[in-house]
Amino acid sequence: MVKVEHIGIAVKDFSKSIPLFESLFNTKCYKTEQVASENVNTAFFLQGDTKIELLQSTSEDGVIAKFIEKKGEGMHHIAFEVENILDEMNRLQSEGFVLLNENPKKGADNKLVCFLHPKNTNGVLIELCQEIRTID
Ligand code: ZN
Numbered sequence: 536m537v538k539v540e541h542i543g544i545a546v547k548d549f550s551k552s553i554p555l556f557e558s559l560f561n562t563k564c565y566k567t568e569q570v571a572s573e574n575v576n577t578a579f580f581l582q583g584d585t586k587i588e589l590l591q592s593t594s595e596d597g598v599i600a601k602f603i604e605k606k607g608e609g610m611h612h613i614a615f616e617v618e619n620i621l622d623e624m625n626r627l628q629s630e631g632f633v634l635l636n637e638n639p640k641k642g643a644d645n646k647l648v649c650f651l652h653p654k655n656t657n658g659v660l661i662e663l664c665q666e667i668r669t670i671d
Contacts, residue, residue, distance in 0.1 A: 536623070540616035540646075540664050541579075541586035545599050546608050549591050553578055556589065564589075568643045575599050577643040588614075588643065612650070614662035620647050623663055627651065639665070 546552035553564050557580075566579045574597030578589040590611060592600035602611060617623040620639045628634060633652035642648035646664040653660045 536615040536617055538616050539585055540614045541588045543588045543590055543612040545590050545602050545611040547603060549576060549578055552589055556580055570643050612660040612662050614664050617663050617665050620649060620663055620665035624649055
């Protein structure tokens with residue numbers, strides 16, 4: 536894995552949390568994006584090289600809504616950048632980790648993503664992400 540690409544934080548209400556994190560980081564949210572397949576809105580902040588991704592559910596039974604119901608707002612996942620997501624998925628699977636996605640799917644911020652089941656990672660939800668490269 537190359538580096539921590541971003542840290543995902545589950546929040547209830549962007550209208551409260553975006554100003555809160557803008558004030559915390561002393562920087563503006565630079566992008567918001569809806570990820571329809573995941574029923575989430577995302578909002579991004581940059582701190583040095585590391586992005587912080589706020590996640591707000593767009594549906595009552597979405598994964599983020601369920602997470603907040605169980606655990607409350609807070610740290611949701613850590614995303615690692617990888618060179619080749621398929622290679623890394625194969626490697627991790629052969630090491631006994633359980634993938635939550637059989638195939639990489641399109642995430643926010645022009646990324647292919649795959650999540651690992653937290654039961655095999657000491658309870659930490661880990662996301663692999665690879666920049667979608669356009670072949671030219
Ligand atoms: Zn993420």
